[in-house]
Amino acid sequence: MxxxxxxxxxxxxxxxxxxxxxxxxxxxxxxxxxxxxxxxxxxxxxxxxxxxxxxxxxxxxxxxxxxxxxxxxxxxxxxxxxxxxxxxxxxxxxxxxxxxxxxxxxxxxxxxxxxxxxxxxxxxxxxxxxxxxxxxxxxxxxxxxxxxxxxxxxxxxxxxxxxxxxxxxxxxxxxxxxxxxxxxxQTKDRFDKRNKRLRLMMVYIHEHYAEKISVKDIAGTAFASERECFRLFHDCLHMSPAEYIKNYRLQAACDMLANTREHITFISQSCGFGSSSYMGKIFRESMGCTPNEYRTKLRG
CATH class of the missing domain: 2.60.120.280 (Regulatory protein AraC)
Known part of the structure; x- marks a missing residue:
């Protein structure tokens, strides 16, 4: 195991x-x-x-x-x-x-x-x-x-x-x-179409998280309206599309910090944060530490 x-x-x-x-x-x-x-x-x-x-x-x-x-x-x-x-x-x-x-x-x-x-x-x-x-x-x-x-x-x-x-x-x-x-x-199938649309939107974010992403772009990949996009993320994931993008970028940055020796500036740009200062702000809010502190903890 x-x-x-x-x-x-x-x-x-x-x-x-x-x-x-x-x-x-x-x-x-x-x-x-x-x-x-x-x-x-x-x-x-x-x-x-x-x-x-x-x-x-x-x-x-x-x-x-x-x-x-x-x-x-x-x-x-x-x-x-x-x-x-x-x-x-x-x-x-x-x-x-x-x-x-x-x-x-x-x-x-x-x-x-x-x-x-x-x-x-x-x-x-x-x-x-x-x-x-x-x-x-x-x-x-x-x-x-x-x-x-x-x-x-x-x-x-x-x-x-x-x-x-x-x-x-x-x-x-x-x-x-x-x-x-x-x-x-035996109950009525209520979720199939909704979940397929949601997965399409999530995959779009996963493929483009390093770029600037709009709600219109996310909705369009599943042939949905922006309103429907907001509703799906709120009802199913309990967060907004912007919050999901931020969390996904954070996970990607954590992975790079753990598995590469790339500079913080390179990681921030590669993960769509734009600047190392903004990535540092997100890390402190979400992880309670800076990116460098997170990397140091992982490496003992």
């Missing part, structure tokens, strides 16, 4: 890059403490892989375009394929240990179009009204599946038959969650 304190993305997207994820074995597991990520949160992102998680310690706030859910120690859940989401610590802001399984739906279904795929996998993955399925230990119908999720992280890579045992465990968990999700699958 890989320990994660920062996530990486495909160029020009906010789709998460999953190191070690291959077609031969489309699965990885990780352990994450959000308080150790840059800015103490995991930024908005998405991935085709399903995200099955268990909160071992602390509390987390999970945000999707349609919901904001606070989860305490012992909770878990499933994030559906390609759903934008972000996480931040709960109100106590204590250290939080989150265990994650990330796997392609084919890890459960096998060949696309198989009977298992048609009956048990695709109906859930295409249900865009189901963004997140939270699981709570005080709900009797959730208790058994949470126990199975927790135990699945104990399957060691060194165990004979590891791959088969892991797939068997995740298949059992999948079916339990599938049954819990059946009533939700």
């Amino acid at each position: 890989k320990k994660v304190s920062q996530i990486s993305f495909y160029t020009g997207s906010r789709e998460e890059l999953l190191p070690g994820f291959t077609s031969k074995f489309p699965y990885i597991s990780s352990c994450s403490d959000i308080t150790k990520h840059p800015g103490h949160f995991c930024p908005w992102h998405w991935h085709p892989a399903m995200e099955l998680f268990y909160l071992k310690q602390g509390s987390l706030e999970y945000n999707t375009p349609g919901s904001r859910i606070l989860l305490a120690e012992g909770c878990g859940g499933l994030i559906n394929s390609n759903v934008p989401h972000m996480t931040r610590p709960g109100p106590d802001f204590a250290s939080s240990t989150q265990l994650l399984h990330l796997f392609d739906p084919s890890f459960i279904s096998g060949v696309h179009g198989s009977l298992i795929d048609e009956k048990y996998v695709t109906p859930l993955t295409i249900a865009s009204q189901i963004e997140i399925i939270p699981l709570y230990p005080d709900h009797p119908e959730h208790k058994q599946v949470l126990s199975a999720i927790r135990d699945s992280f104990l399957i060691s890579e060194n165990t004979p038959g590891y791959e088969l045992k892991l797939r068997s465990a995740l298949s059992d968990i999948w079916f339990q969650i599938f049954e819990l999700a059946l009533p939700l699958m």
Whole structure:
């Protein structure tokens, strides 16, 4: 299991890059403490892989375009394929240990179009009204599946038959969650068009954050009005387009500070801040330190 304190993305997207994820074995597991990520949160992102998680310690706030859910120690859940989401610590802001399984739906279904795929996998993955399925230990119908999720992280890579045992465990968990999700699958799909538009707007920002960006430009990439653009960002991401641009530039600057030796002036221009003084102002407001102090902390 890989320990994660920062996530990486495909160029020009906010789709998460999953190191070690291959077609031969489309699965990885990780352990994450959000308080150790840059800015103490995991930024908005998405991935085709399903995200099955268990909160071992602390509390987390999970945000999707349609919901904001606070989860305490012992909770878990499933994030559906390609759903934008972000996480931040709960109100106590204590250290939080989150265990994650990330796997392609084919890890459960096998060949696309198989009977298992048609009956048990695709109906859930295409249900865009189901963004997140939270699981709570005080709900009797959730208790058994949470126990199975927790135990699945104990399957060691060194165990004979590891791959088969892991797939068997995740298949059992999948079916339990599938049954819990059946009533939700019958509800009207309200989010598909909205989420696709939002992802188009986010990708435009990710591709052009180093440039001057207008709301008109962002809206145009999804064939929406400026009013609709403001509404989508406010309703789904709980921030304005300008705030999202600023946060994205901040994350990009954090990545460059951590992984390059470029001068602060170069980083500020490369990330769209324009001047090092303005980037310093944003860092002090958001991170509580200067860019140089942030770099020094990372390098010990």
